[in-house]
Amino acid sequence: MSLSPSDPSHRSSTLPVTTLFIVLGLLAWFFYTVRGVLAPFLMGMIMAYLLNPAVAYLEVHGVRREKAVVLLTLLLGTVVTVLVYFGLKALWQEIPNLRDDWPGYMRQAEASLRQIQVLLETSWPHLRESKYFGNFFTGGIDRLQNIALHSPALMASFFHLLVNLLLAPFLAFFFLQAGPRIAQLGLDACPGLWVERFLNLLNKGGQVVGNYTRGILAEALLVGVFSTLGLHWVGLNYALLVGLSAGVGNVVPYGGPVVGAVLGVIAAFLQFSNLTGPVQVLLVFVVVHYVDSYIFQPLIMKRSVDLDPVTVVFALLCGAHLGGLWGLILAVPTAGVIKEVGAVFYVWYRAERGLIVPSKEIALLAQKPWVV
């Protein structure tokens, strides 16, 4: 049952659906076109999501939002400075060691390559005649180093990352200040009849993104810590660097152990020059993967996105195809939001066709006389 169709307010129930889809489509196209510059904004939004509960806590205690954000920024600035000075000092100590040890490792790698070359040439003597085969092994390591250290693309990527890392906290500050105002603007622009749907979509989407962001970062931290401890236990020299890379790599689902295992196996091969070291490192990451899959993920991620592994892998492939690294990072929360939005639309559809009714038990109980 609804108001008569001649009622002017009735029109608003169908018009906004078309408008909403056109606006969403245009927005999606626009963001896809400018995806190259979105990285710092996304990082800023992620930081704002993480910090929002602390701002909300201060607000509930009567502090104005603008001042709560300033207070929190000052506090975090201090904490980060202290962390960089004391906590990351160990990491900075490893980098000069790595720089000193690098030529030795390269010589070791060159020798290993030479052994492989000799082995291959003994087995297949005709390979000796191939010019390309000889060139591949002679100076191969030097060429790889040159590509890695003097590639303009690599330097540009590093510069971009640095700019993004510096820009993200500033953007997070503004997102934190303006967050509720943006939501309020959306609500003000929303036709009256669509308010509850707008709130439903806003909150379901926000819940998925917020829970996922907090969950994945907590999981990344745990994977990083456990990997570092495991690698330290097997005696790898750069346990902290490799462990940290595994933690950062875990921002992409299933990525942490893979990144960690690749880097760890290379580091172990260079350090130990045998097979036992790399195998031990590989075992560490197999254990980390299983602990992550069966303990961390069910504990941390169960409330964030309820997606089966096939959907996660499909979303990751689509994300990588459409947006590269950022596509990989954003694939799962986007799939989660799409799923939630679909569920919300389905429930509305059912409700408006009178398909949502009280449960059988409640309906049976409601038939009994009312006793006071």
Add this chain to the structure above:
Amino acid sequence: MTETSPASADFSESRVPLWLTKVWASADRVFGDSGFRKKLRFFRTVLLFKDLSTRDLATLVKKTMEKSYGPGEIVFQEGHLGRAFFVVADGQVEILRRIQVDESPQVVARFEKGDFFGEMVLLDELPRSATCRAVETTRLHILYKDHFDSLCLQSPRAGVSILHALGRLLSARLRRERRSLGTPLVR
């Protein structure tokens, strides 16, 4: 009833030295949010929330949003899924329902400043039983159901307090309906 900021209320409830209260009062002048305090005082007058602790009330109020409706604008429509609870901040709304299937909807209730409606949403997730329309330019405070649910999980005492008040209200309405229909009550 006057409402202090949530934290200063905590101070006034405990035995805190006078100098600390003064320091806190100064900090409150610098950092405090007078608009939020005004909103808290308003919500304290709403029947469902009058027994909440100051902190629970502040948490709840922080979760609400505001929206202005023009005269004649529909707030929600019968048959649509309800997801929010409304408190009238300013203005007036009317509730419309068809008494007979072939009749046009009739006004069955009007709500003004301080009144609330759509409270059944806090109990179940079923379609709306009536249509609500703004009579004049109206400002409503909106509490989304999931935010209410999260408050109940976060502070069960607040949840019990609100649901008790809601239960008493529903019971009173049922008794009134029964009396108006003349049906004897089973005792």
